[in-house]
Amino acid sequence: MNTAHQEFSPQVAEQAVHWLIELQGGGLDPRQQLAMQQWLQAHEEHRRAWEHIQRVNQRLSGLSSPLAHATLSAPRSASRRRALKTLLVLGVGGAAGLSQHNPMPGLLADFHSPVGERRRLQLDDGSQLHLNTRSSADVRFDRQQRLVRLLEGELQLTVANDARPLHLRTDFGLLQLESGRYNLRQFERYSLLAVHQGSASLAGNSLAAGLQARFNGPQWHGNQGLDPNAGAWVDGMLVAAHLRLGDFLGELSRYRRGQLNCAPEVADLLISGSYPLADSERILDLLEVTLPVRVKRFSRYWVSVEARA
Template sequence: MNTPFSPQVAQQAVHWLLESQDESFDQQQALEHWLHADSEHQRAWAHIQQVNGRLRGVASPVVHATLQAPPSPARRRALKALLLVGVASATGLGLQQHNPLPGLMADYRSPVGQRRRLALDDGSQLHLNTRSAADVRFDGQQRLVRLKEGELLLEAANDPRPLRLQTAQGELQVQSGRVNVRQFDGFSLVSVFSGSAQVAGRSLLAGHQARFATGSWQAIAPLDPNRAAWVDGMLVVAQMRLGDFIAELSRYRLGQLGCSEQVADLRISGSYPLADSERILAMLEVALPVKVRRFTRYWVSVEAATG
């Protein structure tokens, strides 16, 4: 595999492989359409089949247990994680940025489309957004919350012990307050609703948000008041690009949800219930000149309306 393919295509290839292994699979025509739409798809499909074959020869109890487990959503998620690790090198981005296994092994996880609230031992509240994972380590000297994947909101209680919040980019100090942190590739986005957060001796005060990377704040800006609307099960946007909106909505759905470049720059505002993404897609067809095209239940594209 000399020419890398994108992480998005890698995920699509994994999706189609998992679908095709289902005994009730009846979307062969849709798979053929995807394969012939782009040579990148064909290269990714050939590679994922090789990865799938190599998994059968790996002498690992974890891999063996996953392959031998009866069909279930949990088995599907675990197998998807193994396959994504296998294709990561072919995306040209490496395993460190796109390794899903740390999330699977975290203390607390929330699956796609679900949110989770946890009461911590010190009285703090930890909220996990869709497809998120975190470790929690409290002892007599410190409180540590490590975001391993996705997004969390921490409502930190007053406590004499220091509270450390770690992401892939470094460590924040939060004494008390309400802080939202989302993990991206290469940076974390920190939003402080109350209290403050410190990194490398510099504070980010309530009412502000910033990118955090390499031990310093970047692009400090006024707080987006809708940043934590997900805690209440809502996606609230104001004049957001449709392409960005669809990317955000796709976090809460299984499968592939895309947006055509023809309509990606349309603007959208409103409050949308995350528990019903199908309803949101239906609302888009009413509010904007778009058509929701469904190749399968798990492969949906928002495109320009015709006629």
Template sequence: MNGGFNQPPDIGSAVAEQAVSWLIEMQDGALSPRRQQAWEQWLQAHTEHQRAWEHIQRINQRLRGLSSPLAHAALNAPKTSSRRQAMKLLLLLGAGSALTYGLRDQLPVTPLLADFSSPVGQRRKLQLHDGSQIQLNTASSVDVKFDAQQRVIRLLEGEILLTAAQDSRPLQVLTTHGSLQPQAARLNVRQFSNHTEIAVFSGRVRLTPTVHSGPPLWVEPHQQLSFNRQAWNPPRPLDAGSGAWSDGMLVAAHMRLADFLAELARYRRGQLNCDPKVADLLISGTYPVDDSERVLELLAVSLPVRIKRFTRYWVTVEARA
């Protein structure tokens, strides 16, 4: 992408990111008088700010002439956090590697460039070259790198169900919090912001947290646990609903309504809220994740709640009057 752009002037990475942030904020809508004044003060504070602003505007104009899917999505998508993150990545990459080398790993946009991904509300099956199979849950993404020495699957966001094929090359599944080495295993891996959850259905999995100094843990069949970058919680038996999403189902066993809705919200766009007054109601059953509207209707029948819709994308489950 950089090849057609002029090299950036003498602009520090921090100032470049500030310029990008201002441009993205302006593209999201007219600035308030207070923000307009803040931008003018930032612009006039230093000539480096002015150079950065002029340069980033030129890059923005050139991005609009690109035909890449990522550029098109970033420039034309609704004003969401993902769109702003894509714009930031594109603009910073366009500003030149000298500016962006130290910034790329800090930007939470890697899933936008993933080898494989699934959108919100959809699942996707992959057949890898070694015979392994991956199923991506809603809003999930992975990078896959196989070479002559090793096989590496990096979970960037979301959740996968992996059936690992036997191969002479070692297989690693990487998350933000550690490394998993399946041995002819079938396992579910879900990455959260501060931990990763793993459920092993068959085979064995060797777990090594990122900064763990002791020996690794072998997770045995029919066990699940969560871990962070330093340690793991004790293994426990598989939950009844572990991996049920791969069959399009959400299983609840005496689950708090607030927790159930948080899971259901993963499969639909917009905001799904739970009134604190009904948050602790318990729910059990098996529900189809591909028809969240039908699930909400069932909740209104089986629980003392009603579904309040402000718009299609802003729904609240609250106590029935």
């Protein structure tokens, strides 16, 4: 396998897919053309992803598969765009060898939530599982134990009383949880657990209620008091308390497809408030009211927050 294909992230691959869909949806206006050119020139990783997604598209165009043929030849519509994106993303995942970031594990998981959506599930033992945006999990219960595995993203788990132990696994460790409420988020290099109620154990080391800590092995790191806004997403809210605008937009970008950029000159502005996640466009509009910034929309998938002139 050509290892050069592996040198771009799933996020960049998805951005390349969006640009291809925009091009095939009727072309780009001058502002969009400039935005795409800036994206291509911003990083060598973008150019590699763009070249690769074009090759994938060419291969899909030559397939005899009825699904691929119907998708690529159908009239322009929202359903066609969704189907085309699915084919292209799967093509990127298969050809580029994106390992654990391949979209297939999420699609094949027991439970999955796409970008911008959240799910609430009642498990067989009475526990409640919430999945945040772009998250997936497997659940395995038997007579001896209960096991929940977070494959990607973030979950909140309210553990019901049961004689069987409940284990919560990520790529970075195996937790044992008492009955209680927990928020677990998986990052690229570590996982972060917040204990709202109950107690969690990692290789015999406990983390009590009211604390949060990260882990990437058998030890807790950076133990600190619980962030009271850690689970606000369950109620559909993004809460900021004197948060840097750059960090705020980084969190908001999890709930949107495409690229959401923050200019360096405004990244350190502080923002506070509670914002409903159901309408990220409304949140961006509010930024222009509360901060000295302007929101430039080159396309639905390429947005930049800059200093107001």
